[in-house]
Amino acid sequence: xxxxxxxxxxxxxxxxxxxxxxxxxxxxxxxxxxxxxxxxxxxxxxxxxxxxxxxxxxxxxxxxxxxxxxxxxxxxxxxxxxxxxxxxxxxxxxxxxxxxxxxxxxxxx
Amino acid sequence: xxxxxxxxxxxxxxxxxxxxxxxxxxxxxxxxxxxxxxxxxxxxxxxxxxxxxxxxxxxxxxxxxxxxxxxxxxxxxxxxxxxxxxxxxxxxxxxxxxxxxxxxxxxxxxxxxx
Numbered sequence: 001x002x003x004x005x006x007x008x009x010x011x012x013x014x015x016x017x018x019x020x021x022x023x024x025x026x027x028x029x030x031x032x033x034x035x036x037x038x039x040x041x042x043x044x045x046x047x048x049x050x051x052x053x054x055x056x057x058x059x060x061x062x063x064x065x066x067x068x069x070x071x072x073x074x075x076x077x078x079x080x081x082x083x084x085x086x087x088x089x090x091x092x093x094x095x096x097x098x099x100x101x102x103x104x105x106x107x108x109x
Numbered sequence: 110x111x112x113x114x115x116x117x118x119x120x121x122x123x124x125x126x127x128x129x130x131x132x133x134x135x136x137x138x139x140x141x142x143x144x145x146x147x148x149x150x151x152x153x154x155x156x157x158x159x160x161x162x163x164x165x166x167x168x169x170x171x172x173x174x175x176x177x178x179x180x181x182x183x184x185x186x187x188x189x190x191x192x193x194x195x196x197x198x199x200x201x202x203x204x205x206x207x208x209x210x211x212x213x214x215x216x217x218x219x220x221x222x223x
Contacts, residue, residue: 004151010201030180031209042199042214043152087151095208
């Protein structure tokens with residue numbers, strides 16, 4: 001079966017750095033997405049990785065290793081507004097998105 | 110403003126009473142999709158459409174119907190709702206048939222079936 005694993009919940013301190021991991025086992029791979037979802041709101045797009053390596057976008061970076069079936073989202077200089085759930089999703093060989101259950105990130109002052 | 114609009118945002122209904130959740134996008138996107146989100150389970154796809162008059166089942170299609178008569182609209186129909194369909198529903202769209210683009214989500218429709 002297809003599976004996306006990410007931690008259920010993480011806690012970090014304002015101003016710090018946090019890394020949210022995502023491992024996947026899917027039938028084929030056509031890219032990996034990260035979305036941010038604040039409580040009670042819709043998910044919003046953060047990043048898309050299809051090649052190995054690190055992609056940086058402001059305070060957020062996303063890394064992919066296809067050989068290891070692994071990605072992480074790195075958030076720097078954490079702000080209180082970063083408190084949200086972070087969703088990892090993989091596009092499989094049929095171009096269907098397989099979603100992880102999400103990681104709830106709690107930021108403490 | 111580019112957006113996906115869902116209605117209603119909140120609905121409480123009773124078992125067996127047919128309802129429709131509308132979804133409309135103004136970005137001329139080919140691909141549209143419906144998801145349900147339940148605690149601890151993540152997003153699960155109900156139905157998707159790669160273009161007008163083309164719809165396909167997702168992972169959890171039972172108890173739902175959809176139609177795609179126009180490019181901009183993709184309504185979700187619950188013919189006979191049951192309590193296990195109580196959930197948060199999201200409509201989403203993206204450009205391109207291969208779903209490799211950013212998904213734009215509606216604000217969500219919270220449905221309670223008593």
